[in-house]
Amino acid sequence: MTDILQLLTQTPLDENTLRSQFAEMNEADIAEILEYLDDEQSIAAFRLLSDDLAADVFSYISPDKQQMLVEVLSDDEVEGIMEELPIDDMVDFIEDVPEDVGKYVLDQVSSEKSTMVDRLLDYPDDSAGSLMTTEIVELSLSMTVKDALETIRTSGVDKETIYTCYVIDEDRKLIGVITADTLVRAGLTQPIAGIMDTNVISANAADDQEELTNQFRKYDLIAMPVVNRGGQLVGIVTVDDILRVIAEETTEDVEKMVGIRNTTDEPYMRTGVLRHAKNRITWLLILMLTAAITGAIISTFEDSLAVLPVLVAFIPMLMGAGGNAGAQSTTVVIRGMALGEIVIKDVVQVIWRETRIAIVCGIVLGLANYARIWLMHDGDGTLALVVSLSLAITLVVAKSIGCTLPILAKKMRIDPATMAAPIITTIVDCTALIVFFSIARVAFNI
Amino acid sequence: MTDILQLLTQTPLDENTLRSQFAEMNEADIAEILEYLDDEQSIAAFRLLSDDLAADVFSYISPDKQQMLVEVLSDDEVEGIMEELPIDDMVDFIEDVPEDVGKYVLDQVSSEKSTMVDRLLDYPDDSAGSLMTTEIVELSLSMTVKDALETIRTSGVDKETIYTCYVIDEDRKLIGVITADTLVRAGLTQPIAGIMDTNVISANAADDQEELTNQFRKYDLIAMPVVNRGGQLVGIVTVDDILRVIAEETTEDVEKMVGIRNTTDEPYMRTGVLRHAKNRITWLLILMLTAAITGAIISTFEDSLAVLPVLVAFIPMLMGAGGNAGAQSTTVVIRGMALGEIVIKDVVQVIWRETRIAIVCGIVLGLANYARIWLMHDGDGTLALVVSLSLAITLVVAKSIGCTLPILAKKMRIDPATMAAPIITTIVDCTALIVFFSIARVAFNI
Numbered sequence: 047m048t049d050i051l052q053l054l055t056q057t058p059l060d061e062n063t064l065r066s067q068f069a070e071m072n073e074a075d076i077a078e079i080l081e082y083l084d085d086e087q088s089i090a091a092f093r094l095l096s097d098d099l100a101a102d103v104f105s106y107i108s109p110d111k112q113q114m115l116v117e118v119l120s121d122d123e124v125e126g127i128m129e130e131l132p133i134d135d136m137v138d139f140i141e142d143v144p145e146d147v148g149k150y151v152l153d154q155v156s157s158e159k160s161t162m163v164d165r166l167l168d169y170p171d172d173s174a175g176s177l178m179t180t181e182i183v184e185l186s187l188s189m190t191v192k193d194a195l196e197t198i199r200t201s202g203v204d205k206e207t208i209y210t211c212y213v214i215d216e217d218r219k220l221i222g223v224i225t226a227d228t229l230v231r232a233g234l235t236q237p238i239a240g241i242m243d244t245n246v247i248s249a250n251a252a253d254d255q256e257e258l259t260n261q262f263r264k265y266d267l268i269a270m271p272v273v274n275r276g277g278q279l280v281g282i283v284t285v286d287d288i289l290r291v292i293a294e295e296t297t298e299d300v301e302k303m304v305g306i307r308n309t310t311d312e313p314y315m316r317t318g319v320l321r322h323a324k325n326r327i328t329w330l331l332i333l334m335l336t337a338a339i340t341g342a343i344i345s346t347f348e349d350s351l352a353v354l355p356v357l358v359a360f361i362p363m364l365m366g367a368g369g370n371a372g373a374q375s376t377t378v379v380i381r382g383m384a385l386g387e388i389v390i391k392d393v394v395q396v397i398w399r400e401t402r403i404a405i406v407c408g409i410v411l412g413l414a415n416y417a418r419i420w421l422m423h424d425g426d427g428t429l430a431l432v433v434s435l436s437l438a439i440t441l442v443v444a445k446s447i448g449c450t451l452p453i454l455a456k457k458m459r460i461d462p463a464t465m466a467a468p469i470i471t472t473i474v475d476c477t478a479l480i481v482f483f484s485i486a487r488v489a490f491n492i
Numbered sequence: 493m494t495d496i497l498q499l500l501t502q503t504p505l506d507e508n509t510l511r512s513q514f515a516e517m518n519e520a521d522i523a524e525i526l527e528y529l530d531d532e533q534s535i536a537a538f539r540l541l542s543d544d545l546a547a548d549v550f551s552y553i554s555p556d557k558q559q560m561l562v563e564v565l566s567d568d569e570v571e572g573i574m575e576e577l578p579i580d581d582m583v584d585f586i587e588d589v590p591e592d593v594g595k596y597v598l599d600q601v602s603s604e605k606s607t608m609v610d611r612l613l614d615y616p617d618d619s620a621g622s623l624m625t626t627e628i629v630e631l632s633l634s635m636t637v638k639d640a641l642e643t644i645r646t647s648g649v650d651k652e653t654i655y656t657c658y659v660i661d662e663d664r665k666l667i668g669v670i671t672a673d674t675l676v677r678a679g680l681t682q683p684i685a686g687i688m689d690t691n692v693i694s695a696n697a698a699d700d701q702e703e704l705t706n707q708f709r710k711y712d713l714i715a716m717p718v719v720n721r722g723g724q725l726v727g728i729v730t731v732d733d734i735l736r737v738i739a740e741e742t743t744e745d746v747e748k749m750v751g752i753r754n755t756t757d758e759p760y761m762r763t764g765v766l767r768h769a770k771n772r773i774t775w776l777l778i779l780m781l782t783a784a785i786t787g788a789i790i791s792t793f794e795d796s797l798a799v800l801p802v803l804v805a806f807i808p809m810l811m812g813a814g815g816n817a818g819a820q821s822t823t824v825v826i827r828g829m830a831l832g833e834i835v836i837k838d839v840v841q842v843i844w845r846e847t848r849i850a851i852v853c854g855i856v857l858g859l860a861n862y863a864r865i866w867l868m869h870d871g872d873g874t875l876a877l878v879v880s881l882s883l884a885i886t887l888v889v890a891k892s893i894g895c896t897l898p899i900l901a902k903k904m905r906i907d908p909a910t911m912a913a914p915i916i917t918t919i920v921d922c923t924a925l926i927v928f929f930s931i932a933r934v935a936f937n938i
Contacts, residue, residue, distance in 0.1 A: 070691060072691055074711045078710075195676055209671075209673065209714070226655065226672040226676060227644065227672055229676070230645065231644065245517065247518065263732075264520050264524075266735075285731050285735075286712035286713075289731075289734070289738075290709060293709060297827050297831070299746075300745075300746055300823055300827055301820075301824065303823070304816065304819045304823045305816060305820065306823070306824065313833035314834055315828075315841070315845075319845060319848045322849045323853050323856075326849070330816060330853060330887075331857060331860055333812060333816055334812075334813050334857055337813070338809070340805075340809065341806060344808070351801060355797060356791075358794075358807075359786075359787035359790045359791050360787060361804075362783055362786040362807065362811055363783035363784070363786065363787060365808055365811070366783050366811075366918075367779065370751060370775070370917075371772075373750045374750045374751065374772050374776075376750075377749070377750045378752065378768075381746055382759070399768070402765045403768045406766065406769035407776060410769075410777070411773070411776055411777060414777055418781065418784065422784070471812060472812075475808055
């Protein structure tokens, strides 16, 4: 890679050497190199690629760079790339760039292609429809293996979608699936009706993409056909798109759990400092302001604290333990829902399970805490009891709220991850303080 | 599914109806049904499956259930399943069960198969070698397309590994890859040397599985050949295994971030309460005990608090904001490393980036906080300044520690996620308190 970078930064460019080097490289690697170069260099490099390689590389580069290239290249060059670009990659691109750039690109391609792209753009973001491509090998029921192989040979369909072929009836209804290797192994005169698999796992165009990822994992799929409400075949989602969706959805989930809004799909290093700060600051601000509530609670109990200042020293521990315990429950539930292991109707079972887990944790932590305080505070049993009891109660409250909120959020069609750790921390903090001071007041009669 | 569950729970079983129903179902769905049944019912149901369907279903069921079946079924039945089971699924099974069960199973299969399994078991957990299967279609350089298709037809290799065939030379060195659809489209007399792709993306058997997942995503792969140190082809990893690895690794990562040790790959609902509690309690205990440090710090400043009790009310806000800000940095860095977007040598750049992000967040939060305190505490500018300054400093410390620890952990070959949010919270809590009280002492001269 250093070699080619060197070649690319010298002037004048050794175009012939570069062309032959590019021809031997993987398109994802070329795309990675283009990301390293400045605009001018990457344009020059991109222009050295043959038409179909250029389209392949284009589908791997970042939206910003894609947009830059489209704006700089000639109409003819854009047309060349776009006609070669798979439908789903073109849809991804148009979704990522400003409207006028998308419109310009659609104007460059055949009306047939732009109609197909337009239709896909109509599907909601994050749906199977927006993820699929329409370039499929369709076989009809009456074909033999020989006909099928001939259809594949002449279809010119992009290779990624050819491992599985779909059989449709005269109404375009999906009725079977047959893989390339079955065709290869079968006798040429066999009717495909006899060797196709009629037990097809398919998605509806409106299905959520997260659901799809779980289906791919459950059934070990490399591709999944997508049907419309009438059961007619409209497209196909391939596993490479699923890998990307999983990465994106997971990043979104874990970031939301710590209060980061994900406004970009760009990698960490390529996102600006201000953008990063903006993504994180909203929640930090909200949490800081809601922390005024915990402050107010403490102020309410200022008299008790004046009598027994030692109580203050336990506040961080109680709030910390509660926050951590709640975050644990939230995390397992959000993760379980993402994997399809926990569904909304499990809510009662989950709360019951988490409550029991919390009771076990509460007893163990309470005892350990009792021992520690008793030892470090000259055998003050009442103090040890007050803190330990508060701790145990806080844990139970934290875990039951922590597991309920994400499920509730999902039920209300809010992303569960946005209801995550930070919010729960605030609720739990307040509970911990109120429980602690209330018990202390009674126990010490203050 | 309700229908078949009903059929499975009535006595006597309507075996013929069940057999024909099973034959029409997907193996993953049958496996899911077996998980719902009690041991006796699932054994009876399993026995109704044909030999190769039984093996397919077996590879989808949970390790506990697999073990139960192997212990109950006859030697002949076990042999029947194991001979049909793909090598990699057999390896997974043996890795998951007690040693004696594994040994028993290896005794049931042909010595050829048990040797292959033994060899795979030697690879370290989480390596490409332990993930791969050895059932590959190997083509030699001198073949024509016709020879290649004939080799596929007669190989009897499991379908999942047949979409891509690998070309090796006389020393078994991997020199090219050719996909099933290229073969189908090519003329029968063409030599495969001319149409194979020599730019093969391969893994070494010792490579870490997480690295593999990033390669699959980067290059849109559905399979990846694995070579030994000599460059000889030893196996193949398929994308369905990668989907499972991603799910497992992500769950492990997010759970570790909140201090949950993951001792089981079982889904949430199928893990016992005590196991759940045990997984979570270690970290809660450690954090509770380290919270004694924050307690001790507060006690040190008890005199200052006695003079100015209002300070207490700001402790939760400072610690909370610091904890959240630190967790944000930790999370983005851990996620970035998991996706291969951040590597160890980026450490200085990452710290510099996070510090600048922290300064931006610190200024905005500090100003907002200043305004809030000034308004709510009758224009007490000194108090507002002390708290806001402490807040800004805490944010910078939190974010720079938060981003450094995971990278440091990776460098020291500890899993970055174990260094995560909970530990950072403790460090940040202490810093926040010391900074706050120190500034307050100077400002108020107490």
